[in-house]
Amino acid sequence: MTLTNNMRKKNGVALWRQIADRIRTAIAAGEYDGTGMLPSEMVLAERFGVNRHTVRGAIAALADEGIVQALQGRGTLITRKDRLSFPISKRTRFTAGLGDQAREMEGLL
Template identity: 50%
Template structure:
């Protein structure tokens, strides 16, 4: 079967207007945005290649690249290194309540959930982390940097701290299992609940944008939380960053 990216695209609009003061890349972006809005380019679908779009609109690939960057800045498409450009899907409803579970939320939406371990280290807890976990300042914790995906789309990235020695090698369990809940289960924590949640918003830095496959400056929803085990002991302090274009937080 032919790859959809290589199928010639027949223009549905008049040729680009030249000499009217409207840049070619903007006309291309507006045309593609219209097709996304109408469903001609469906949510989750892959756009034609830069070469195919350049042929369609009669421009060079640099002009197409500028148009796609504009769509990414508007939150309409997502460019993935080595795979192409995809239409963003509708925001995922993400409830935050006493038992917030990323994997369960994503699975209920009919999508595949997975967490990537991007890095881990053992360090002395700063004052904020120590207070969140009920530890003395300087106590040892394991800190993980993670990214959480629905299918292949990153929804959030987080820094999570857990007390030591109780959760020594938790990062290895997480890397293997792809889920905080499953990793806790490997450490005998069969249930845990949310003690506190704070929600805010800000713009994505270049580093955060790269982790989430979004344009720098796109809005992020910030969620700072603390979880406790069945005995009420504090086991997890997390600072999560959600792409505001991809999730709708619901406070329960």
């Protein structure tokens, strides 16, 4: 498992950021797919050797990125985002490339 407690306190990166990066990597590797939930804050705090508030900062950052969603009284849900396949060839149109993969399409100017 990529989640370990060897956090570096003086490497110029905040501890909550290091934890968020490790959790993000573990989610991308599918380490939490069985339950769809992250372990509790206390379990993560023990695993990383930090206090619960540091873990909360990491979870808040991941929530801001849309990777997880904190549900009061239930835990932290991993929001599943399917990757889109976008084949590129001569004259590929955006809508044709995505096809039925995207539910909503939006363009920003």
